[in-house]
Amino acid sequence: MLKVEKLSGGYDRQLIVKNVTFQVEKGEMLGILGPNGSGKSTLLKVISGILHKESGDVLIDGKLLTTYSSKELAKKMAVLPQLHSHAFSHTVRDTIALGRYPHQSGLFSSWSDEDEAAVVGAMKQMGIEKYEHHMLDLLSGGEQQRVFVAQALAQQAPILLLDEPTNHLDIAHQKQLLDTIKTQANENAMTIISIFHDINLASLYCDRLLLMDQGEVKVIGEPHEVVMKEKIETVYKARISTNPHPERPKPQITILPDIKERCEEKLITIENFQVTDELVVFQAEHQLKTWSSAVINAGTGWYRTFVNRRVDAFYNIDNAQTEMQQFLTNRGYSETETVGMMTAVYTKDAVIKQYDGDFGSVIIMVTAGVGNAVDVAKAYEVEALPAIGTINTWIIINGELAEEAFIQAVITATEAKTKALAYEQVKDPRTGTIATGTSTDSVLVAATQQGAYIPYAGPITEVGKKIGLGVYECTVEAIQTYKKAKGWE
Numbered sequence: 001m002l003k004v005e006k007l008s009g010g011y012d013r014q015l016i017v018k019n020v021t022f023q024v025e026k027g028e029m030l031g032i033l034g035p036n037g038s039g040k041s042t043l044l045k046v047i048s049g050i051l052h053k054e055s056g057d058v059l060i061d062g063k064l065l066t067t068y069s070s071k072e073l074a075k076k077m078a079v080l081p082q083l084h085s086h087a088f089s090h091t092v093r094d095t096i097a098l099g100r101y102p103h104q105s106g107l108f109s110s111w112s113d114e115d116e117a118a119v120v121g122a123m124k125q126m127g128i129e130k131y132e133h134h135m136l137d138l139l140s141g142g143e144q145q146r147v148f149v150a151q152a153l154a155q156q157a158p159i160l161l162l163d164e165p166t167n168h169l170d171i172a173h174q175k176q177l178l179d180t181i182k183t184q185a186n187e188n189a190m191t192i193i194s195i196f197h198d199i200n201l202a203s204l205y206c207d208r209l210l211l212m213d214q215g216e217v218k219v220i221g222e223p224h225e226v227v228m229k230e231k232i233e234t235v236y237k238a239r240i241s242t243n244p245h246p247e248r249p250k251p252q253i254t255i256l257p258d259i260k261e262r263c264e265e266k267l268i269t270i271e272n273f274q275v276t277d278e279l280v281v282f283q284a285e286h287q288l289k290t291w292s293s294a295v296i297n298a299g300t301g302w303y304r305t306f307v308n309r310r311v312d313a314f315y316n317i318d319n320a321q322t323e324m325q326q327f328l329t330n331r332g333y334s335e336t337e338t339v340g341m342m343t344a345v346y347t348k349d350a351v352i353k354q355y356d357g358d359f360g361s362v363i364i365m366v367t368a369g370v371g372n373a374v375d376v377a378k379a380y381e382v383e384a385l386p387a388i389g390t391i392n393t394w395i396i397i398n399g400e401l402a403e404e405a406f407i408q409a410v411i412t413a414t415e416a417k418t419k420a421l422a423y424e425q426v427k428d429p430r431t432g433t434i435a436t437g438t439s440t441d442s443v444l445v446a447a448t449q450q451g452a453y454i455p456y457a458g459p460i461t462e463v464g465k466k467i468g469l470g471v472y473e474c475t476v477e478a479i480q481t482y483k484k485a486k487g488w489e
């Protein structure tokens with residue numbers, strides 16, 4: 001559809017865009033990324049013919065751009081330039097109507113039903129019908145931006161070139177605009193080339209991305225091939241990390257600041273724990289990076305408070321999450337800083353121990369009830385009964401854990417727990433075989449992210465050895481206490 005071959009161009013004698021080659025297909029959305037001054041706007045201007053090229057070619061439907069008359073070209077390609085202040089003021093409707101000029105014919109061009117439908121449709125798509133008769137210069141920056149996008153859409157050209165279309169827009173309008181444009185690509189096979197400053201939005205919406213660096217193409221490819229730590233850091237000269245989007249396979253970035261937080265390093269110790277008849281509570285001065293399967297605030301996040309709450313053996317509530325949240329709020333625990341778990345075990349029987357090593361230290365907390373013990377390898381054979389009894393394990397580390405270390409810590413802790421059940425000869429009552437856990441166990445791994453860097457946490461590492469030993473010892477002790485309380489031995 002649109003082919004750019006070895007294109008170079010710029011201003012007067014200053015070459016800005018150098019040897020750019022790419023192709024965009026019908027229905028495809030290509031995002032152009034690059035730092036300030038890398039030549040994105042200049043490239044768009046050379047492609048659209050606003051600036052003369054120095055060398056190379058632009059082809060639309062296999063025909064050289066230079067062979068199109070300006071009106072023919074406007075029927076093929078609509079351009080949204082960067083938003084600037086405007087000398088003249090028109091109404092919103094008149095501004096959008098200007099987009100229809102390539103479709104007018106004859107000396108006294110008349111306004112057709114098609115023109116009217118295109119203008120009304122574009123206003124609707126951008127949600128600006130209510131401003132139809134307002135003067136453009138009295139609208140906010142974001143409202144004006146939507147008017148100019150509507151003008152480009154009203155042009156009904158199969159190719160759309162956009163220079164930072166989300167400029168000035170709030171998040172709801174960014175989403176509305178990009179949803180609209182993407183729908184044009186998907187349903188009307190429109191070809192879209194758009195400049196973005198927001199790498200995350202570009203990755204989320206575009207099929208492919210072109211990353212510019214000093215007027216040249218650094219890389220072109222699908223978002224996962226372009227939004228890579230090393231490439232983005234090299235071109236933008238800023239530290240970033242990449243992370244997955246929660247719903248789509250489109251990588252996202254997070255800026256990593258170089259300035260230090262204004263907080264002194266604080267070691268976690270057993271002193272951070274408090275145990276009552278109702279709760280085991282851990283509270284730290286600073287948030288810890290946390291990974292858990294808790295009832296409240298599961299998954300990854302930064303939290304300051306961990307709560308293991310004792311509920312009675314008959315606790316059976318449809319929406320345990322809402323009830324638990326209410327419970328925590330009533331006791332003054334912040335909704336955004338607290339991880340909450342439940343247990344039917346006496347909280348006073350919690351085993352809490354500290355293990356020191358060269359890397360820092362690990363503090364383990366275990367509450368263990370085994371009335372609900374399960375042999376996971378045979379769980380498929382038997383119907384799980386609604387019994388109570390859960391093993392909750394917390395592993396809190398003074399150190400900076402890598403992502404994989406969090407997962408390895410969970411593996412190591414799970415293996416140590418299973419070993420403790422075997423040592424204590426805890427059996428699945430339904431199968432009579434040694435249990436591997438209970439059917440509702442929870443785990444939490446948290447790290448201060450200060451001090452020594454800990455890339456791995458399997459049993460080959462020192463931290464892994466401490467986790468293995470600690471979880472094993474604490475779980476054995478917690479099970480023995482549980483058995484005594486139940487009068488089993």
Ligand SMILES: Nc1ncnc2c1ncn2[C@@H]1O[C@H](COP(=O)(O)OP(=O)(O)OP(=O)(O)O)[C@@H](O)[C@H]1O
Nearest residue numbers: 011012014016034035036037038039040041042043
């Ligand atoms: N009209 C002009 N005359 C001369 N040089 C210009 C002109 N417009 C831009 N330039 C120069 O061309 C280079 C690239 O500018 P361009 O606007 O294409 O970059 P960009 O990647 O779009 O930047 P930004 O992200 O800041 O919008 C810059 O060094 C700029 O100074």
